[in-house]
Amino acid sequence: MGDLNFDHPLQSNYSPVESLLDPMEFRRQAQMMVDFIADYYENIEKYSVVSQVQPGYLKPLLPKSAPYYPEPIETILKDVQHYIVPGLTHWQNPNYFAYFPSSGSIAGFLGEMLATGFNIVGFNWMSSPAATELESIVMDWLGEILCLPKSFLFSGNGGGVLQGTTCEAILCTLVAARDQMLSRIGKENIGKLVVYCSDQTHSAFQKASLIAGIHPNNFRVIKTTSSTSFALSPRSLRSTICSDIQQGLVPAYLCATVGTTSTTAVDPLGPLCDVTKDYGIWVHVDAAYAGSICICPEFRHFIDGVEGANSFSFSAHKWFFTTLDCCCLWVKDPSALIKALSTNPEYLRNKATDSKQVVDYKDWQIALSRRFRAMKLWLVLRSYGVEKLRNILRSHVEMAKLFEELIATDKRFEIVVPRNFALVCFRVSPSAISEGKTIPSSELLGDNKYINDINKKLLESINASGRSYMTHTVIDGMFVLRCAIGATLTEEPHIIMASEVVKQHADAILNMSTLMIYMGRVD
Amino acid sequence: MGDLNFDHPLQSNYSPVESLLDPMEFRRQAQMMVDFIADYYENIEKYSVVSQVQPGYLKPLLPKSAPYYPEPIETILKDVQHYIVPGLTHWQNPNYFAYFPSSGSIAGFLGEMLATGFNIVGFNWMSSPAATELESIVMDWLGEILCLPKSFLFSGNGGGVLQGTTCEAILCTLVAARDQMLSRIGKENIGKLVVYCSDQTHSAFQKASLIAGIHPNNFRVIKTTSSTSFALSPRSLRSTICSDIQQGLVPAYLCATVGTTSTTAVDPLGPLCDVTKDYGIWVHVDAAYAGSICICPEFRHFIDGVEGANSFSFSAHKWFFTTLDCCCLWVKDPSALIKALSTNPEYLRNKATDSKQVVDYKDWQIALSRRFRAMKLWLVLRSYGVEKLRNILRSHVEMAKLFEELIATDKRFEIVVPRNFALVCFRVSPSAISEGKTIPSSELLGDNKYINDINKKLLESINASGRSYMTHTVIDGMFVLRCAIGATLTEEPHIIMASEVVKQHADAILNMSTLMIYMGRVD
CATH class of the missing domain: 3.40.640.10 (Type I PLP-dependent aspartate aminotransferase-like (Major domain))
Structure with missing residues (x-):
């Protein structure tokens, strides 16, 4: 790693394709990329969910400047695998429960391919009528699925925009x-x-x-x-x-x-x-x-x-x-x-x-240029259909319920707010620490600091394991762990494992904190 | 066309894939899409450059609402071909000379595939260190290629952002x-x-x-x-x-x-x-x-x-x-x-x-969420290298020079402003109309209206032919045709053809206007 040398460019023996959009070469390279990404999904659980690299990791691995001569896609893909993938936090990993999901899908991906392939700039109707019209139609479709009042739809003199x-x-x-x-x-x-x-x-x-x-x-x-x-x-x-x-x-x-x-x-x-x-x-x-x-x-x-x-x-x-x-x-x-x-x-x-x-969407947004985003939304709606989309979202809520149950039945934890959707907010409860310990409960409960530190350590320890990634919030002075279910690849076994990861790390942290308490080092 | 009926959903016999990101299914569908887009590029010159559809064309062709059950990608791709492609203005067509180019490339496309495949949300360093670090590195690379002062680069305490x-x-x-x-x-x-x-x-x-x-x-x-x-x-x-x-x-x-x-x-x-x-x-x-x-x-x-x-x-x-x-x-x-x-x-x-x-790019832009755009810029720089990129851009300028020459040597036209880059601004000159006509030259030249109308008609006629697409501007009261060269697939023969298209349509328009003038109907 890091042994590439572009500082003294030499003519590469790679023969550059004649056109940057040659269809044959496009086919060859794009199919290679399809395989690369499919392999990535196949292996995604092997990666640490949250990247474990340190700030500045990448610069020493890359050349100091852009190459003077073309490089083959094979070399570039190797570098992606060796240098970029370790620096990714894998939002598509089924053990990803941080922030909110960024849920990909095959249909979404295909829609993005089409939009990128056409590469039209749909600022107004004229610049590509299909882009504008498809967007208006799909936004009405989606508005109807959401049972939005007709006044928000084009069919009711309102309208939608991406x-x-x-x-x-x-x-x-x-x-x-x-x-x-x-x-x-x-x-x-x-x-x-x-x-x-x-x-x-x-x-x-x-x-x-x-x-x-x-x-x-x-x-x-x-x-x-x-x-x-x-x-x-x-x-x-x-x-x-x-x-x-x-x-x-x-x-x-x-x-x-x-x-x-x-x-x-x-x-x-x-x-x-x-x-x-x-x-x-x-x-x-x-x-x-x-x-x-x-x-x-x-x-x-x-x-x-x-x-x-x-x-x-x-x-x-x-x-x-x-x-x-x-x-x-x-x-x-x-x-x-x-x-x-x-x-x-x-x-x-x-x-x-x-x-x-006609609708000119440039007047509905900040920028002039705009991508053909309606394509991917249309593909998602058509490829999956309303029923399947509903059922998948419901399955995420069910998995959140399961996670909540698995955590709540362990008395060391508390669910901090009622769960509305597929996010579970929980923490190690103060009682898990104060029970039978030498620390006066007033000190533990007084300003949340001690219990917050325990929960902060728990979260850090979970994420450092690479097996799950969750994030936090602070609410009413409480440091709270957030487990957001919704990554596309997540299934029930991942939820069960996530709850076990939480419990295992809590075991270690709580034992350690008990030890610290007995030794009189509470901070 | 338009005979699909989704209003009364019936269980389709298409068996939905289990996961929306199943790697095998991803491979199958994405490879199909690669072929679709490669075919599109292979056939792109067969399409009218500017879409000839009328406002509202798409709605009657699509179902009234989103489907309830999944549809296979094969059906969707057929619909893209039949309903969407005719409504596109083909920015990647080599005969596209409108606005400014939206220049795609294989490397840009592959970079977009990778960014979409990873689908990370790089709002801060933590959310995917590689995304932030690659962006900073590539922006320094590119800044150096542009010979920007060091004060604009991270290496000089400035910095770049996408x-x-x-x-x-x-x-x-x-x-x-x-x-x-x-x-x-x-x-x-x-x-x-x-x-x-x-x-x-x-x-x-x-x-x-x-x-x-x-x-x-x-x-x-x-x-x-x-x-x-x-x-x-x-x-x-x-x-x-x-x-x-x-x-x-x-x-x-x-x-x-x-x-x-x-x-x-x-x-x-x-x-x-x-x-x-x-x-x-x-x-x-x-x-x-x-x-x-x-x-x-x-x-x-x-x-x-x-x-x-x-x-x-x-x-x-x-x-x-x-x-x-x-x-x-x-x-x-x-x-x-x-x-x-x-x-x-x-x-x-x-x-x-x-x-x-670390750099947290969310603080350098309007939105919080951000796509992994550095990937495609990195791929473009590496796949093509500085020398090739320069030569391609130079070739566009050379083609613009050629177009300018082909137009300027026809005395009916004038180049309106000096050409700096790869945009040629031209029009039918007033002298082409006034020469030997019955219209007093004061009327023709007085407020540009008549000559502007001729040029407007010329542009409309070129674009309606579907063989070239150019746009216009008005400068100093003059209606001017803009021919912007830079579509990735454009080569010299396209330029020669574009100049011929302009001249052929000018022949027709000028003959017609001469006729109108002789008939005394000048407006």
Whole structure:
């Protein structure tokens, strides 16, 4: 490793293909890559789930500069295997339970191949009509599967668009809401606009607010408590809004969440919209993670009340098998987006746009250029069908239930919040430490520090084993382990193993901490 | 066509695969897709370059809703061929000369396959160290090939990041510049910030300014003229800045362009930066299209003066064979980006980040989630090498020269602006119409309308033929045809054919217009 020398380029004896898109050569190399990736999936469980490399590992392994002459794909693939794969955290590994899933699928992969193969730039209808039309059709299909109100669909004068990520979906709708409000009160009053969320809302919203020029003092983070399972309280929202209005500020936007990142808490959409409608506040529903499962009738109630919102998004690349990136955004009033985001330079003018008979998606998003993302979503819907997609998502929830059960029946652990979907939040409970130990329980329980340290060590130890990867959150002062089930390859045996990994590492950590306690070294 | 019926789902006899990522099934379906795309490239010249479908063509061809049961890939691929391909504008067709190229390559395609196969979400170092480290390394490689000043590279305390598009690169740097300035003058003064560009700057900058909350009245568009070949004049810039300062406004950001979209004009970076440095204005250099060719020593002078700028971007998906999307952005002061764009929620905290030994690219961009784009850029650099990449780009310039020559030697046409790179801007010249016609030349030349209509008809007629696709711009009141060479499959015979297509259609249009003139129907 690291013995390649590109610093003094010599003519390679590799004969470069004539064209960079020669179909024969394309066939040969792409089939080699198919095998490489299929082999990767076949062997994926052999890799440490979380990469164990140290910062800066790669630089000494690669040449100091780009090669002067072409290199054959065979050499490059060897380097991918030797240098890149060890530096990957394997999100497709069935033992991956960190953050939220990034769930790939064959259909998602094929759709990405097609989009990359065509390599069209679908900024407006004209630039490739199929890209725009397929996107509009598929977004209506998906909206219907989710039982979104017709007002969010093209068939009901709303409409859907594929963004890259939730961050972009939030930013676009926030800018639309901002400009809608400023058109009433004057652009110079941007400093008066206030936006709302809970302390559980994703950081993407804070970032979007900063980007959109909302004054940082006007970013309201409303505290949630365990009494509402960390959902945003409509009453707290109303009192915050009222206090802002009294100060001469102008409420503009609420970001509500269905399935928060920390614990998958669900904000009560109906009651929240009942509050906001009195003030003309734009409500965006961020269901990035949990939106997917709302295609199952028995989960649909989690987005009840969405009819009162202005926009709704979920990320098909998270838990809908559509590969990164693919965030589905629906809005009731596309014209608000278009007013805020459209540009019309001469070099993009065309008859179709002038006719106003077509959708030009460049006016629904930040960027001009856009990939043909509808292709992969269409392939996922068609390859698997609604029934199978529902059943797979249900199987993830069932596996989460199983994991929860396996953990909960071990008295050393506690489940920290009620499980809504396929995320289990748990920790070693204080009682597992205090039971029969010399440490006074007040010291253990006082500020969570000691018990948090134990749980932190447990998580580090699990992840260092390479057998499972979980992440954490802090909620109500508690350090909590998150086990998010949803990787495409995960099956029941992986769940059972994950619970065993947790227990084994807890054994070691708890024995060690007991020892430390007896030795009087508690910190 | 259109005879599929999904409205009454019946159990299909297609047996769904057990896992959505089963390696055997992955191999089978992905190889089928490789063949599909290779066949597409083999046959690409048979398709009309620009799609000839009418708005709304697709809806009647597809089922009203998503299927309930799985469908086999064979059926889906048939539908792609029958329903989608006719609705594509074929950006990879060698007869594609519209907008700017979206140049694919085998290496770019393979890199995308790998990124999609791994499907990691590289928001921070921890989430997949290889993704971050490869990106930093490749951006230094590429920066060196471009002879960017060391201050833009990680090795010189600057750094590079892969964004999706130029729009995002501009927005991120604008927000960094905005916040840097507001930290001096107070957040409440956002309404005082002024941003600058020329009337040739891409509309992405206007959009970014609106998104970032710059007051629309403070968006300065400085007029260019043919006397400077539509480059921004440093003198005009200075006088605009001075007038703003006199009015108590605060100049914050200049977007300079190397290779404008209309005509590939080049703003003089050195002299512009000499102006801006007196006022602490952030200068971004947008070389989205032309940046690529600056890897050739003989073209490098077009970005001379970049050392005075704060940031520089070019889009590798345009004319660097890296498939959409992949915009390379370098900044001298990453901390300005990070200050403006970082968030640090608990659920993303980790030891590597806390150690400050790593790059967390989430803080260099709008979104949190990010694809492993470095993979395809790395594959392009390694598969082709610097020499071959230079030679291919040079061959595009040579082909543009040839096209220019073929058009210019036909006296009916004129080349409208000097050609800098591989874009030729031309039109039927007024003299081609006025020569020996009954129309008084004052009427023809007075306001360009008549001659513009002729050129517009010419372009429509070329594109309707399906044999070539070009687009237009309007410059100095003139409707101009743009022929942008750079599609990967384009070779000399395509250029010769394109010039013949232009001439044949000009024959028809000019004969027709002569007839109309003789008949006294000139409008």
